[in-house]
Amino acid sequence: MLDLIENRRVGVEYQVILDARTLEPFGYEGLARLYDRDGAPLPPQAVFDCLHASPLSLVQLELIAKTAQIEHAPADGKLFVNVDPDALLLGLAPDRDHPMFRLLARRADVVVEIIENSNTQQADRSLALARALAEAGIQTALDDIGAPASLLALPLLMSVDYYKFDRHWLGRRDDTAHRALLSHLLGFARERGKATVLEGVETAGDLELARALGVDYVQGFLFRERFVSVRP
Template identity: 90%
Template sequence: MLDLIENRRVGVEYQVILDTRSLETFGYEGLARLYDRDGAPLPPQRVFDCLHDSPLSLVQLELIAKAAQIEHAPTEGKLFLNVDPDAFLLGLAPDHSHPMFKLLARRPDVVVEIIENSNTQQADRSLALARGLAEQNIETALDDIGAPASLLALPLLMSVDYYKFDRHWLRQRDDAAHRALLTHLLGFAREQGKATVLEGVETAADLALARELGVDYVQGFLFRERFVTVTP
């Protein structure tokens, strides 16, 4: 872990986000890609999970990753970035300043993705992150809505600007209850002026369903030829 941080072995994969109807580029999601000293990839989620036992290292790696994601990002459209709520709160000063805000200010069209929660404590931290970003006039998205074992926190749902729906909805497309719930959530988003993104779009049938449901934007491996990869 120390070698990873000290030598900044952080790359980025940018996954394109497209307008569902026109397939014009709306933006990109920047995803951290981590490597060991031999150049072999490391699983990002496992690394960040381990670093929760080392708060200072967690904050350091999160700042390094965000700096790389912003520095190399395509200039076209919005830039969606995940921010770890724990790293944010650990680095928050009493006056509510944070080094993360300086990084995010480099990109005026950034959208911070807040990961869905699995318990109420995580929901409280995510809501604190959303409120801190709102104070800085930074747009937010709720990520992985509907993912298995996730908890949908209503205050968080109300506070963000974008809803990003997990690929799980596509796997349950033939289940009437899932289809009805997704339809209602999309309708609520439209009523409240929230933009919607469907993740995990891998086939023409997935894209056709997104268009049928009236989803605003799509993201997934169907469009992988337009992804951008930057290695350290």
């Protein structure tokens, strides 16, 4: 971990986010790609999970990753980035003087993705982060809505600007209850002026479903030829 941080072995993959109707680019999600000293990829989630035992190292890596994501991002459109709440909160209230807030403010079109939660304590921390980002003028998205083992916190749902629906909805397209729930969530989003993104779009059928549901934007490997990769 120390070698990874000290030598900044952090790259970025930018996954395009497209208008569901026109397929014109709306923006990109910047995803950290981590490498060992031999150039072999490391699983990002496992690395970040490990670093929760060392909060300062977690902050360091998040700052390195976000700096790369912002510096190398395509110039046009929104830039969606994931931020681990623990890298900003560290058990305390969000601090607007935190270097991460200053870094995110460098680009006016940044949207911070806040992950879905698996317990109420995480939900409280995510809500505190969403409110602090809003006060700083930074837009937010709720990521992975509907992912397995996730907890949908209603105050958080009402606090963010974008809803990003997890790929698992696509696997439940023939389940009438899940289809009805998704339709209601999308209807609520339209009523409240929230933009929606469907993740995991991999086939023409997935895209057709997104259009039928009235999703605003789509993201997934169907459009992988338009992804952009930057290695360290």
